[in-house]
Amino acid sequence: MSRIFHAGSDVACQPVRFADLEQAGGMGEGLFVPLWPAAEATDKSEPKPGDAKPAEKPRRDQGPAMTETAPELSEPDDVKNPESAVDLEAVKKEAYTRGKKEGRAEAEKKLHTSAQALAEALEQISRLRESLLLKSREDMVRLIMGVARQVIHREISEKKDIIVSTVAGALEAAVADDEYYIRVHPDDLEMVKDHEPLFLAAMKGLRNIYFISDENISPGGCKAESRGGDVDATIESQLGEIEQHLKRAVV
Template sequence: MPPTRPVRLCDLAELKPGQPGSFVPAADCAASAPAEPATPVASAATTEPAKAQAKASKSASASPPPAAPEPAQSAQEREQLRQQAYDEGFAAAEKKLHQQFDSTTKALGDACRQISRAREQILQRSRDDMLELVIAIAQRVIQLEVEERRDLIRFTVEKAIAAAVQAEEFHIRVHPEDMAVVEEHKPLFIASLSGLSNIEFVADRSLSRGGCVLESPAGKVDARIETQLDEIFSHLRSKAGEPS
């Protein structure tokens, strides 16, 4: 079966004038149709180079012109830049060195102050320890002196009577081992103070040897050895605590 060809308008029957019902063949229709002018068709090989050339021309016209080359730096300008960089680096290094020096100086000052405070504390402890040692030695020496000098109580009683407010009668407490000495010197004690008519000695084991406590209606005199030493040592401690 032959292939089907699409029907063209020219193939349709056309009536010729004066001949109703007659047909014109397709070939005659095509021959009788007016010829159209031929349109030239450009090939792809011819069109593409033209487009590329046009695009390149457009890009070249849109791009800015190339910058002019900068003139080379002179030797004097290079030397100025080098000197400027050197000065800036030197100033930065000097500033950093000063900061480090200040920090080191401050740390050294703090350390010196700490050492000074520690030294004062050590000296103070040393003075206190030395003073306590001196006091202990003095107490021992006095104790030995009292034990060897039996008549030391006599000087203690005389001192207590001289410090007491005048009264007609005194009550004096002494260590029992000192009773014999004070009773022996009782008349001398009474004669040493005008208006004194009687002295009563009382043995008291709470007192250490060589000391006494005088009591009268007018007051009391503490003449114990340890009391006198406490006053002396208290004065020494106060002096030792003062800054030198």
């Protein structure tokens, strides 16, 4: 059996065999005899254009057709159960809110503690400042009074007639009376006696002045005594008044 191949195509050919020349009785049927009927050959011939393509028979060695199954994709839990997704979101939101509140409360607590500590520190500084200022003012007053005493004592030692001004001032400050007792330092006694007529003329209604030597009275000062009251015009009392005025003005 042989097949005839045409260039560029492989077509189905009718199988033939060599005929027996003696039985054929000549060349009537030709040298080749088909092995199967022409109908089968026609069926196996190349399909004409427009004919339906015959279904291919499965090959024996091909085995049963394998059907591939696509893997099943599992849906996320939040898609299967939307309520669980909502609950999870609510839990997250609640946790965030609670954490924010706790953080804010902790920050406010620390801020309050810091503010309280700062207030206490400022109060201590204020007290210390007041103490320093008070001490400084007191020191300043003492310094001024020390300088004043030195100046006054120097003036008294250089000007013996200062006692005259002191006695005249004491009499003016005293309650009006007809007689006075004036206590002075022994060193000032002679000076005031020499000015007795001046004192009597300056005080209206004054008839008698008695000068008394008293070592307890500092030079330049005196005490005027009468039935209406006493006047302390000593140097110590005058300096004391000056000191009080300074303290009120400075402190």
